[in-house]
Amino acid sequence: NAGVTQTPKFRVLKTGQSMTLLCAQDMNHEYMYWYRQDPGMGLRLIHYSVGEGTTAKGEVPDGYNVSRLKKQNFLLGLESAAPSQTSVYFCASSYSAGSYEQYFGPGTRLTVT
């Protein structure tokens, strides 16, 4: 049982480049989330999904897109990266909205120059 995995672990992009972050979970969870973590600001929700084929905006969705074509995968896309998107990105999943625990991936450290 791998839990929640994220690829890649590290990435450096130039301003204007695009990339996709992949999150995968093998726990058959319905809910999946993308957060970004910045120093002194905790984690902020970017987008989330309540099931296969559904996505919704979180607190800071601008500049990001997501897709959930398969239940086990949740993709986060940056179409035109900006230095303000330099951050550590965490994916998480949970059984349901009422579940008391979210399971987190190890994070992706993204630097945009």
Next chain:
Amino acid sequence: GEDVEQSLFLSVREGDSSVINCTYTDSSSTYLYWYKQEPGAGLQLLTYIFSNMDMKQDQRLTVLLNKKDKHLSLRIADTQTGDSAIYFCAFDTGRRALTFGSGTRLQVQP
């Protein structure tokens, strides 16, 4: 929305007790959580408390909830060097995701 405040840093000596505090504004959460983040890793659920409880004890961890003052605390007894990490309080605010505090970095000195 939820406004959550935590102090940024706490330093204690090994064997002492640590108390990490969190204040919040939205009292509608069903559960209140403490997550731990070790260096270079994701967050891991440490413990949680149901909103109708005042206290929960789990081995070396004690969670206190003061609903009147909107104050949540985590006490770690007999703090060890392995407890050095960042601790986040978090709340479910009915938006199908969690709202996190900014995190408290706990440094345990031998």
